[in-house]
Amino acid sequence: MVVSKRHRVAVLALDGVYPFDLGIPARVLGAAEDRYEVLTCTVDGGSVETNAGFSLTPQHGSDLLESADTVIVAPVDPYRLSRELPEDVAVALAGIRSGTRVASICTGGFVLAAAGLLDGRPATTHWECAPLFRRWYPHIRLDEGRLFVDDGDVLTSAGAAAGVDLCLHLIRLDHGTEVANQAARRCVVPAFREGGQAQYINRPVPDDGAASTSATRQWALQHLGDQLTLPQLAQHAHMSLRTFARRFRDETGLTARQWLIKQRLDRARQLLESTALTVDQITAEVGFATATSLRQHMNAELGIAPLAYRRTFQAGHADDVGDADAAVRTSRAGSPGSRGLPG
Incomplete structure (x- = not known):
């Protein structure tokens, strides 16, 4: 997908969000020479608790999801969600326009799964959460061995650093390798790790x-x-x-x-x-x-x-x-x- 205008990305933060991962899209996509407008939102526009002992208050509510070109769901402890989504979260995700690209970082994949956005699709999440994911969503083709899975308009990724890989992958899809490499250099991260690369290796x-x-x-x-x-x-x-x-x-x-x-x-x-x-x-x-x-x-x-x-x-x-x-x-x-x- 080649993008000719500034691409709006909405990053959804839920209670219990991981603040490091929440900042990845703005940091990485923001390094692509002003090609993306990255905005963070919550379901009701209010503050959310993080898993790091502090709260944060984004400037937008879930109406941002309706105008986004890409929606990225940041990770949260899945046990704070339970198998079913709270009604307000489900309603917010239902407001995403048809054709919008949707992605998740780490356990954000649980949110997409609970919303039915991964039904019949391949997906990944953090390898430590794979047993729970399979128990809750046995109909989804989970492959926890991958850094990220690109299934066209829906993409999922593993934990933390794999979110960086996913965002660089989005830049490559939208603007090509050179722009992605420049963004990687600005963030001082590896320019390319294939999505099929293993999440973990014996001795990093x-x-x-x-x-x-x-x-x-x-x-x-x-x-x-x-x-x-x-x-x-x-x-x-x-x-x-x-x-x-x-x-x-x-x-x-x-x-x-x-x-x-x-x-x-x-x-x-x-x-x-x-x-x-x-x-x-x-x-x-x-x-x-x-x-x-x-x-x-x-x-x-x-x-x-x-x-x-x-x-x-x-x-x-x-x-x-x-x-x-x-x-x-x-x-x-x-x-x-x-x-x-x-x-």
Whole structure:
């Protein structure tokens, strides 16, 4: 969805709201160069208690939901809600216009579920709350292993930092990768974590005395166009192959091959949006073995070919990509490769 005007976002705060998460949309979307108007509301326009021992009073009531382009429900302790929504909350959510994009951060997904907005849809929430969510809403396809789930006009995310990922994802959808990356830099957060990435990994911080693969990952980002092999990465990290592979997965939740493919795809998307480079030139720049490999990976991960992607974000350069994309637009067969580590 490409947005041409300032996009109004209404963030709904209920009693027991988590104040850190409540501030995420304003902080992250607000870093996108004045493209969003982010406003906070409560059901009755009055103050709400937070879970941090203080109250807050937004400037708007639930009528804000009726004029919003996107509604984001901030998290709250689900036990303060119970399985059924209070009548005033249900009425407020029922006032959201048809076609409005709706999202939740962390346990805000409980509110969407209770309102019937997740019926028959995939969703996620904080992994610790998954058993309760399944018990209350068994008809919803919950996947607590994901950072966020994009189901078109309804999106859900996991706890805290995953709310940042979700907001950056919204910026990418609305304005492209470059604007999202700029917002991420302003907030000093990672520019891109795929929604399907695991919510938690074995060791987000290395054990005391253990070497990290962080420096090697940074080095690899600077050499995406080169042939990168697992032995080469392990050598750079001064580790054995087995130790490097284990620590890499512990720290990122991905194998080195999976991680490289994601970084190359992210860079390819940036180049498709911001340059007139051809698919062959972008292939060489980001390190995929062939243009077919790039196309197949984009189809597999994003469901779109490079030409169609560029048309979405950069119509002026669409013809530079070449007509060859049409032949592979629906192809997802095979096991596409990238330079060095196979794709």
